[in-house]
Amino acid sequence: xxxxxxxxxxxxxxxxxxxxxxxxxxxxxxxxxxxxxxxxxxxxxxxxxxxxxxxxxxxxxxxxxxxxxxxxxxxxxxxxxxxxxxxxxxxxxxxxxxxxxxxxxxxxxxxxxxxxxxxxxxxxxxxxxxxxxxxxxxxxxxxxxxxxxxxxxxxxxxxxxxxxxxxxxxxxxxxxxxxxxxxxxxxxxxxxxxxxxxxxxxxxxxxxxxxxxxxxxxxxxxxxxxxxxxxxxxxxxxxxxxxxxxxxxxxxxxxxxxxxxxxxxxxxxxxxxxxxxxxxxxxxxxxxxxxxxxxxxxxxxxxxxxxxxxxxxxxxxxxxxxxxxxxxxxxxxxxxxxxxxxxxxxxxxxxxxxxxxxxxxxxxxxxxxxxxxxxxxxxxxxxxxxxxxxxxxxxxxxxxxxxxxxxxxxxxxxxxxxxxxxxxxxxxxxxxxxxxxxxxxxxxxxxx
Numbered sequence: 001x002x003x004x005x006x007x008x009x010x011x012x013x014x015x016x017x018x019x020x021x022x023x024x025x026x027x028x029x030x031x032x033x034x035x036x037x038x039x040x041x042x043x044x045x046x047x048x049x050x051x052x053x054x055x056x057x058x059x060x061x062x063x064x065x066x067x068x069x070x071x072x073x074x075x076x077x078x079x080x081x082x083x084x085x086x087x088x089x090x091x092x093x094x095x096x097x098x099x100x101x102x103x104x105x106x107x108x109x110x111x112x113x114x115x116x117x118x119x120x121x122x123x124x125x126x127x128x129x130x131x132x133x134x135x136x137x138x139x140x141x142x143x144x145x146x147x148x149x150x151x152x153x154x155x156x157x158x159x160x161x162x163x164x165x166x167x168x169x170x171x172x173x174x175x176x177x178x179x180x181x182x183x184x185x186x187x188x189x190x191x192x193x194x195x196x197x198x199x200x201x202x203x204x205x206x207x208x209x210x211x212x213x214x215x216x217x218x219x220x221x222x223x224x225x226x227x228x229x230x231x232x233x234x235x236x237x238x239x240x241x242x243x244x245x246x247x248x249x250x251x252x253x254x255x256x257x258x259x260x261x262x263x264x265x266x267x268x269x270x271x272x273x274x275x276x277x278x279x280x281x282x283x284x285x286x287x288x289x290x291x292x293x294x295x296x297x298x299x300x301x302x303x304x305x306x307x308x309x310x311x312x313x314x315x316x317x318x319x320x321x322x323x324x325x326x327x328x329x330x331x332x333x334x335x336x337x338x339x340x341x342x343x344x345x346x347x348x349x350x351x352x353x354x355x356x357x358x359x360x361x362x363x364x365x366x367x368x369x370x371x372x373x374x375x376x377x378x379x380x381x382x383x384x385x386x387x388x389x390x391x392x393x394x395x396x397x398x399x400x401x402x403x404x405x406x407x408x409x410x411x412x413x414x415x416x417x418x419x420x421x422x423x424x425x426x427x428x429x430x431x432x433x434x435x436x437x438x439x440x441x442x443x444x445x446x447x448x
Contacts, residue, residue: 003035004198007061007068008188010042011053014250015060017303018234018242021269025201025231027066028270028284028291035198039068040191042184043075060251064262065284072195074187081182084190084220085175088146093219094175096142097124098135120145120171144176146186146216153211158229158293160204165211173212185209189216197226201293204230231296232273237304249305259350261327264312273301280314282323309349316348327351333358343429360419361433367442368416375417377403379443387436392428417443 007023009015030037039061043049061068074081088094099107108118124145127135132142150167157163175186192200200210207230217225235241242249254260267281274295281287316324321341328336331352344357359365369375381398383391396414400406415427418439424430431439441448 001198002196003030003033004038004196005030005035005201006038006040006192006195006197007066008040008042008191009057010045010048010184011050011057012045012048013053014252015057016242016251017249017254017265017269020060020064020251020265021231021234022202023061023066024064024266024269025291025293028288029199029201029293030069031284031288032291036069037066038070038072038195038197040072040195041074042187043073044078044181044183044187046075046181049075056252060255063255064251064266070195072191074191077187077191078182080194081187081190085144085182085186088175088219089144092147094144094146095124096132097145097174098127098132098140098142099123117169118171119169122147122172141178143174143178145172146175146212146219148172148212148215153214155210155214155225155228158199158201158227159231159296160207160298163207163210165208170208170212173216175216185212186216189213189220192226193217193221193223196223199227199229201229201231203233205233206230229293229296232298232300234272234301234303237302237306239302242303249303254308258309259331259352260308260312261315261351264308264315267315268303268308268311272303273297273299278307278311280311280318282315282318313349316351317346319345324351328354335362340433343433344425347423347425356421357425357430360421360424361430363438364447365420365442366447367418367445368420369413369445370416371413372445374403374405374413375443378414379440382436382439382443387432389428389432392426392431395431414443 005026007026009019009023027037029035039058041049041054041057043054085094104120107121111118124142125147135142148167148170152167153165153170155163173185174183176182191197210228210230214225217223233241236249251265254265255262263281263283266284266287268278270281270287270291271278274297276290276295321336321338324341324345325336328334328351333352333354336354336358340354340357340361343361344354347357348354378395378399381395381402383394383398396410399414400410403410411427412422415424416422418427418434419430434442438448
């Protein structure tokens with residue numbers, strides 16, 4: 001059997017760290033199983049879907065490396081949904097309902113007030129032809145519901161284990177709105193049937209949808225239903241759910257503002273809430289080889305931005321220049337050679353921190369002269385000849401012997417004069433990159 005999975009976002013907002021997780025899980029599963037990964041835009045809600053959000057979804061997925069094998073839009077398949085609905089109408093499995101939203105809300109409140117589950121009472125099934133004609137004459141347009149069979153819905157979830165929804169706890173779902181727009185519940189099933197989707201990996205907020213969709217699937221086709229896997233949703237560090245409409249922790253913001261590496265996001269999300277340790281990974285292939293639905297815990301995982309920054313730094317520290325060069329180019333950072341990268345990469349938190357060390361090693365930079373007399377005395381002791389990684393120790397040993405200074409009192413004034421910052425890579429690596437002419441100028445208090 002060929003494994004087919006899909007990631008089906010609606011282009012109604014920016015992708016955030018929480019709703020990119022199903023894309024990653026589906027991608028890793030497809031690649032692990034030698035299957036196909038589909039990107040399908042669930043964009044039948046034209047009032048809220050925008051082309052800008054659709055383009056942002058594609059841009060974010062490509063940046064993360066989650067490339068798809070097939071692309072579809074639900075908005076281009078409306079005639080297919082209409083065609084698939086007709087047999088259900090003809091058999092009476094789908095029926096027209098005329099209640100307004102206000103009337104439905106009142107029914108729910110009444111049921112809840114009586115301690116009953118807010119399940120649709122199927123009043124529309126008791127309407128006569130004359131009743132329907134009268135309502136239509138009044139200008140009411142029906143929405144269409146799927147009539148659920150009075151049987152328990154059961155399945156074995158690949159993450160949550162055995163699931164069972166007893167008959168009577170679910171409302172007949174609306175498949176088509178009164179304006180004729182088909183809804184996700186129906187469109188998704190038709191797409192999954194038509195595209196031979198074999199596994200549906202998604203958040204646990206869809207568990208109830210699954211109970212309904214299994215019955216719709218069985219009414220539409222004789223094909224076996226897909227294998228379902230529902231994983232716990234992420235919460236943020238304060239325990240709150242994430243909203244894509246607010247742009248909370250959006251992938252675009254992480255890329256463009258926070259300068260997070262794509263593999264830091266992939267590595268964290270692939271391991272968060274699993275039995276595997278969170279650790280740096282350099283490629284998606286590493287994550288594919290390790291992916292296993294059985295490792296996903298049912299406990300609610302918590303996303304911490306600080307943990308992502310920490311992982312991002314570790315990934316940068318391990319990246320060779322050849323791997324990081326395209327990312328530097330995308331940031332508009334040029335002329336980073338192997339010597340500079342090897343000197344500074346262990347001190348980076350995010351990639352564009354390289355700009356600081358470019359300035360430190362190549363200037364211009366205004367020095368910070370905290371102790372002019374001491375710095376001038378040290379400048380007179382700069383070693384002659386070619387400079388290498390031993391030059392810093394040779395120089396500071398000479399300054400120590402001449403002045404009697406040691407430790408921070410010796411090193412910090414020199415670091416500030418040469419780099420203008422009180423932290424960073426080892427000076428034995430930076431000093432040869434700064435070079436003698438620039439070092440002499442800075443120790444003299446001149447910008448260089």
